[in-house]
Amino acid sequence: MNKQYDYIIAGAGCAGMSLLMRMVIDPFFASKKILVLDADDKQQNDRTWCFWETKPDLFESIVHHQWTKLDFYSNHYSSELSIDPYIYKMIRGLDFYNYVKTNASASPNIEWRKASVKKLVESSKFLDHSNKLRNNEIAGVELVDGEIIYAEYVFSSILFEPIKAAADEYHFLQHFKGWEIKAATDCFDSSKAVFMDFRVGQEQGTTFMYVLPTSANTALIEYTLFTEKLLADDDYNAALKKYIAEQLQINYYEILHEEKGVIPMTTKKFSYAKGRNIFIGIAGGQAKASSGYAFKFIQKRTTQLIEAIKKGKDLTYGKTMNDSKGHLYDAVLLHVLHHRKMPGDEIFAAIFKGNKASNVLAFLDNESSILTDLKIMSSVPTGIFLPAALKELL
Numbered sequence: 001m002n003k004q005y006d007y008i009i010a011g012a013g014c015a016g017m018s019l020l021m022r023m024v025i026d027p028f029f030a031s032k033k034i035l036v037l038d039a040d041d042k043q044q045n046d047r048t049w050c051f052w053e054t055k056p057d058l059f060e061s062i063v064h065h066q067w068t069k070l071d072f073y074s075n076h077y078s079s080e081l082s083i084d085p086y087i088y089k090m091i092r093g094l095d096f097y098n099y100v101k102t103n104a105s106a107s108p109n110i111e112w113r114k115a116s117v118k119k120l121v122e123s124s125k126f127l128d129h130s131n132k133l134r135n136n137e138i139a140g141v142e143l144v145d146g147e148i149i150y151a152e153y154v155f156s157s158i159l160f161e162p163i164k165a166a167a168d169e170y171h172f173l174q175h176f177k178g179w180e181i182k183a184a185t186d187c188f189d190s191s192k193a194v195f196m197d198f199r200v201g202q203e204q205g206t207t208f209m210y211v212l213p214t215s216a217n218t219a220l221i222e223y224t225l226f227t228e229k230l231l232a233d234d235d236y237n238a239a240l241k242k243y244i245a246e247q248l249q250i251n252y253y254e255i256l257h258e259e260k261g262v263i264p265m266t267t268k269k270f271s272y273a274k275g276r277n278i279f280i281g282i283a284g285g286q287a288k289a290s291s292g293y294a295f296k297f298i299q300k301r302t303t304q305l306i307e308a309i310k311k312g313k314d315l316t317y318g319k320t321m322n323d324s325k326g327h328l329y330d331a332v333l334l335h336v337l338h339h340r341k342m343p344g345d346e347i348f349a350a351i352f353k354g355n356k357a358s359n360v361l362a363f364l365d366n367e368s369s370i371l372t373d374l375k376i377m378s379s380v381p382t383g384i385f386l387p388a389a390l391k392e393l394l
């Protein structure tokens with residue numbers, strides 16, 4: 001069998017399109033044959049990404065709104081968070097998909113196919129006894145109609161089956177429903193967003209609201225939970241209605257747009273690759289287990305992949321020391337939540353109360369220094385977190 005493409009991008013969502021966009025702007029890839037596969041034509045505004053960064057990245061021109069100030073609320077501690085040098089940004093899914101498609105359409109070396117992938121072609125059979133890649137190895141995808149397509153590398157963000165954690169791993173779901181509302185009168189300060197408002201019932205587990213104003217009378221409001229089970233749709237609606245009426249005191253509004261999501265928050269160990277099939281996005285473990293944020297981790301991983309491809313380096317290695325440290329902290333937090341040793345709203349309140357918000361954001365990005373980590377760890381009760389940390393470490 002021969003390769004038909006240099007690269008196949010299987011799944012053109014956040015990770016697939018981020019990788020593609022990085023290929024589009026880099027002359028190194030202009031002569032490479034690239035096939036992009038997705039079962040969907042990506043014409044829906046199916047999600048809104050928020051993330052923080054200190055300098056503009058590839059998608060700056062499609063940032064829909066941004067905030068330099070964030071508020072944090074809970075029954076234990078509330079404050080305006082000073083996030084400088086970070087800026088909190090919002091990108092709408094449809095803007096992102098259209099932007100990448102438009103940019104890629106000028107590249108004759110990129111081919112798009114709307115197709116459902118059944119499985120990745122097992123490249124393990126090409127591995128030699130030491131599990132090392134051989135030079136002649138190729139990767140592939142099998143489509144649902146049976147067609148098999150080969151490439152030098154396949155970058156897949158497709159979750160072929162639900163993520164299952166092992167018995168000794170923690171598995172929470174970050175699930176949410178968001179309403180973009182338009183209030184009858186001006187009621188928002190669009191220069192600041194509510195990062196987390198925990199002043200909602202905590203009976204189900206860690207539960208909070210995001211309020212993301214994009215003008216004086218429009219905002220995306222998201223009811224978000226970190227729990228092991230999803231709620232019925234009516235429960236999300238009831239919580240949103242109650243919060244908008246009672247906390248935001250908005251009585252007249254229309255719902256412009258709705259979105260729902262479920263993001264894994266798991267200590268499951270994801271593989272980065274199998275042979276020349278490289279896993280990216282959530283399928284590659286890029287959702288932060290303690291926060292569910294994935295957008296920036298996907299940008300980091302796709303940047304790293306581009307560099308590795310260009311330098312002919314091993315693409316399977318992607319984990320930095322900081323990532324390993326971050327995974328340990330995530331496991332400790334999920335341990336504490338899973339064993340119900342301290343409620344999530346109290347944990348986040350203690351962290352934001354005891355630390356500069358910008359340090360907390362760096363910590364959540366796996367980019368904080370050891371000194372900052374120690375400070376953050378000392379802001380939560382050591383009697384609870386130290387035994388959890390020792391357990392996870394061992």
Ligand SMILES: Cc1cc2nc3c(=O)[nH]c(=O)nc-3n(C[C@H](O)[C@H](O)[C@H](O)COP(=O)(O)OP(=O)(O)OC[C@H]3O[C@@H](n4cnc5c(N)ncnc54)[C@H](O)[C@@H]3O)c2cc1C
Binds near residue numbers: 287
């Ligand atoms: C509603 C929502 C809001 C989110 N908000 C944020 C946020 O604010 N900040 C943040 O950091 N993270 C957020 N996330 C988490 C994360 O950033 C997103 O889930 C992100 O889209 C993950 O990227 P991905 O490429 O792994 O998956 P996706 O973007 O879901 O891409 C996977 C692609 O694979 C395609 N596909 C699936 N199966 C097949 C198949 N068999 N054959 C062919 N194609 C297939 C899908 O159509 C899809 O296009 C959010 C997630 C959701 C669901």
